[in-house]
Amino acid sequence: MSGKVCSSNSLIQARRTVEELRVEASMERINISIAAAQLVQYCQEHSRSDPLLTGIAASSNPFKDKKTCVLL
Template identity: 45%
Template sequence: MTSVCKTSSANGVPFFSPHQKMPVINIEDLTEKDKLKMEVEQLKKEVKMERQLVSKCSEEIKNYIEENSGEDPLVKGIPEDKNPFKEKGGCVIA
């Protein structure tokens, strides 16, 4: 029987192809050692992430939102003829 998950040779991390789902892990079934290993792996990933000041990021997000607000259907609405969720008919109770 072939394995569903392949391990990349670079770092031993499981590789899942796009059509495969990652296995579900019930945390309650893990030993304390396994839980700590998972936490260490997560912290190793997080420490590699580039950090930025919130003040800088929030300014960039604000500018992006302002630049694209004209095309945002939540801001300007959806034209009735292109709205897939508009009511097709009503119900009258007499």
């Protein structure tokens, strides 16, 4: 009896895998060079507002210590 249960579970799993592969195969993909060009264009258009490139002003940085530590 357990042989039938095992084979039916593997059949269900195989059907799920086939369905997932069908979905993935039907997805429309774009050319990698087009995607790379779009990514470069986006980065260039938004470079002025990117804090990794321009930095964060000390007055608006929430992670900067407000007080300095003084040792006596």
